[in-house]
Amino acid sequence: MKLVWSQPGPREDRPRALMLLAVVCMLLGGALAGRPGIDEAPRPVRAALASLLATGGLLFVVGGAALVVRRGRRTPPPLTLAPSQPALASSEREEEQR
Numbered sequence: 001m002k003l004v005w006s007q008p009g010p011r012e013d014r015p016r017a018l019m020l021l022a023v024v025c026m027l028l029g030g031a032l033a034g035r036p037g038i039d040e041a042p043r044p045v046r047a048a049l050a051s052l053l054a055t056g057g058l059l060f061v062v063g064g065a066a067l068v069v070r071r072g073r074r075t076p077p078p079l080t081l082a083p084s085q086p087a088l089a090s091s092e093r094e095e096e097q098r
Contacts, residue, residue: 015070018063025056 029052032038038046 015063015066018059018066022056022059022063025052025059027056029053029056 029049033049033053038049
C-alpha cells in the first residue's frame with residue numbers, strides 16, 4: 001500500500017502567474033520609458049509605455065492580493081491511497097529482487 005500526495009491543479013498557480021506577468025510588464029515598460037529621447041516620441045508610443053506600466057502595477061496589486069488571500073485559507077493537500085494494481089506490484093517486486 002502506497003500513500004501519494006495529490007498534485008495541485010493549475011488554478012493554484014494563477015496568482016504567481018499574475019505576479020510574473022506584472023513584473024515583465026513593468027520591466028519592459030520601465031526599460032522602454034528610460035530610453036533617451038522618449039520625450040520626443042509620438043503620443044501613441046508614450047501612451048503604450050504608460051499602459052504597460054499601469055497594467056504591470058495593476059496586475060502586481062491584484063496578484064499580491066490573490067497570494068495573500070490564498071495563503072490565508074490554504075489547506076494541506078489530502079493524502080490518498082494509490083490505486084492498487086497487482087500486475088505492477090508483481091513486476092516491481094521482480095525488479096527489486098534483481
